[in-house]
Amino acid sequence: MSGLEDLYREIILDHYRNPRNQGELEVPPAVMAEGFNPLCGDEIKVHIQVDDGVIVDIKFDGQGCSISQSSASMMTTAITGKTLEEVEGIIYSFKQLMSIHEKSLEGGSETVGSSTTGLGDLQALQGVVKFPVRIKCATLGWNTLEQCFEELDEN
Amino acid sequence: MSFDVSDIKKDFPLLSCEEHNDSLIYLDSAATSQKPQKVIDVVSSYYEEINANVHRGAYHLAEKATTAMEDAREKISDFIKSERSEEIIFTKNATESINLVAKSWGAANLGEGDVVLLSSLEHHANIVPWHQLAESQGIEVRWIPLTESGLLDLTDLDRLLEGVKLVAVSGASNVLGTVPPVRTLADAAHAVGALCLVDASQYVPHRPTDVEELGCDFLAFTGHKMCGPTGIGVLWGRSDLLEQMPPFLGGGEMILDVTQEGFTANTIPWKFEAGTPPISEIVGLGAAVDYLESVGMNNVLEHERTLTTYALNTLKDRFGDELIIHGPHDVSVRGGVLSMAYQDIHPHDVSQVLDDHGVCVRAGHHCAKPLMKLLGVGSTVRASLYLYNDESDVDALADALEATGKFFSR
Numbered sequence A: 001m002s003g004l005e006d007l008y009r010e011i012i013l014d015h016y017r018n019p020r021n022q023g024e025l026e027v028p029p030a031v032m033a034e035g036f037n038p039l040c041g042d043e044i045k046v047h048i049q050v051d052d053g054v055i056v057d058i059k060f061d062g063q064g065c066s067i068s069q070s071s072a073s074m075m076t077t078a079i080t081g082k083t084l085e086e087v088e089g090i091i092y093s094f095k096q097l098m099s100i101h102e103k104s105l106e107g108g109s110e111t112v113g114s115s116t117t118g119l120g121d122l123q124a125l126q127g128v129v130k131f132p133v134r135i136k137c138a139t140l141g142w143n144t145l146e147q148c149f150e151e152l153d154e155n
Numbered sequence B: 001m002s003f004d005v006s007d008i009k010k011d012f013p014l015l016s017c018e019e020h021n022d023s024l025i026y027l028d029s030a031a032t033s034q035k036p037q038k039v040i041d042v043v044s045s046y047y048e049e050i051n052a053n054v055h056r057g058a059y060h061l062a063e064k065a066t067t068a069m070e071d072a073r074e075k076i077s078d079f080i081k082s083e084r085s086e087e088i089i090f091t092k093n094a095t096e097s098i099n100l101v102a103k104s105w106g107a108a109n110l111g112e113g114d115v116v117l118l119s120s121l122e123h124h125a126n127i128v129p130w131h132q133l134a135e136s137q138g139i140e141v142r143w144i145p146l147t148e149s150g151l152l153d154l155t156d157l158d159r160l161l162e163g164v165k166l167v168a169v170s171g172a173s174n175v176l177g178t179v180p181p182v183r184t185l186a187d188a189a190h191a192v193g194a195l196c197l198v199d200a201s202q203y204v205p206h207r208p209t210d211v212e213e214l215g216c217d218f219l220a221f222t223g224h225k226m227c228g229p230t231g232i233g234v235l236w237g238r239s240d241l242l243e244q245m246p247p248f249l250g251g252g253e254m255i256l257d258v259t260q261e262g263f264t265a266n267t268i269p270w271k272f273e274a275g276t277p278p279i280s281e282i283v284g285l286g287a288a289v290d291y292l293e294s295v296g297m298n299n300v301l302e303h304e305r306t307l308t309t310y311a312l313n314t315l316k317d318r319f320g321d322e323l324i325i326h327g328p329h330d331v332s333v334r335g336g337v338l339s340m341a342y343q344d345i346h347p348h349d350v351s352q353v354l355d356d357h358g359v360c361v362r363a364g365h366h367c368a369k370p371l372m373k374l375l376g377v378g379s380t381v382r383a384s385l386y387l388y389n390d391e392s393d394v395d396a397l398a399d400a401l402e403a404t405g406k407f408f409s410r
């Protein structure tokens, strides 16, 4: 597979063309955070609603490239219905996936550590690490989600 | 000298080096230009043969270094038709040049309610220093609007000029390519007692520059976009203004005398050049000017006009309405910067696939977020042309764009 096809997997383009959970939620009860990628001008808004420590609803909205938008879309499907603790685990695994050095990828996908299994479709984003400038695109929605958590803590 | 682009290309080692297998299509000269072998050689021979600190030693080598630096100042002064080389101040880049004006002239001369008039085309380098003055001294930043086609809309200029103390405009836009009528703006500024600063970062590298003809008071540009090294920029200013302005940074070189009680500032240009200057970069910029002179700036302009026309036509013929090129399409009022939107593919994704085809373009807001907002886009794909580009580069861009369309419609 060429690097390019590795980056733009079918599932990524699917989430880009048909984003899941796009939109906004009412604040309150939801909390909202905004993220920017100053390099490319991408912007994203993430709304989450948490009841009894469980993410019962999440929506995202914004403008950005296929990587930032699909990553946010996949993130929403991965964390809906999960407890905050479980979500922290998913965020951790995703960031691990994004920090795997190019070298370890050259041997193929089996070198991906066990800590990143369980990410489901999100595994498709592993091709991004070969393109370091795009890592910021892939993590934009996630960093914004973390900002939502900070909002929660403050409330 | 006649202009043959295939000869020019050979002057730039990076464009023909083996590592890139002759397949590098460099279309990002608005970000930074490639460097001719001559500039690279002059910089390394400076370190091999001349290196010493300037203005400090009585020994022969130090004198040689000082002469090399001051010779470069003369060359750069001649290059922009400045009458006095003391009007050439070396800075780190265009950003620092503009900051120097804002922090020295602006801080000393502008106050509450004074207006700095900018064009809506400006790069952040010619916006943020004025926003900072708005915060620190309460000046007002006002904007000249754009027409539909990306030219400056000067219909209300008289009203816009009320209360204006400085008109600060780019000589050529790094996003739309637009070349505003600087002379008209400078004359209009002077008529209301204001000064005119030109951000010539995208102007000086691409066309003959004559500060008298432009009629401005300050001209800022940056070495790395004109075949020179990074880390060296220029502020040209009218000597009567520079002499009255307070120093910008304080330290060595910029003083005539220092006591426990205070200091006396040096004369211009050194008054504004605190500390050890970037000597090799200055010498390198002198070599870049020699190189551009040897090619001839009229030839550079002519070549870029022809190539921009070819690019506009080729892209229109091959992509029709699928490709939007922002800004004016009349090559008499624009340079070779092409900001594009292709289908509905995000610029970042376009540039990624172009890179896969060896085509280097820039995707993003190009440090001009207020302009992006006016255009109603978050980012664009920008291809920019320079003297070493030719029709084959434009064709490669078009081929790669076509491949991009196919890739994302699979």
Ligand SMILES: Cc1ncc(COP(=O)(O)O)c(C=O)c1O
Binding pocket: B030, B031, B093, B094, B095, B096, B123, B125, B126, B170, B172, B173, B174, B199, B201, B202, B222, B233, B367
């Ligand atoms: C129009 C314009 N002004 C200013 C700059 C800033 O140049 P530098 O980063 O070298 O200071 C640039 C380049 O990025 C530019 O295109």
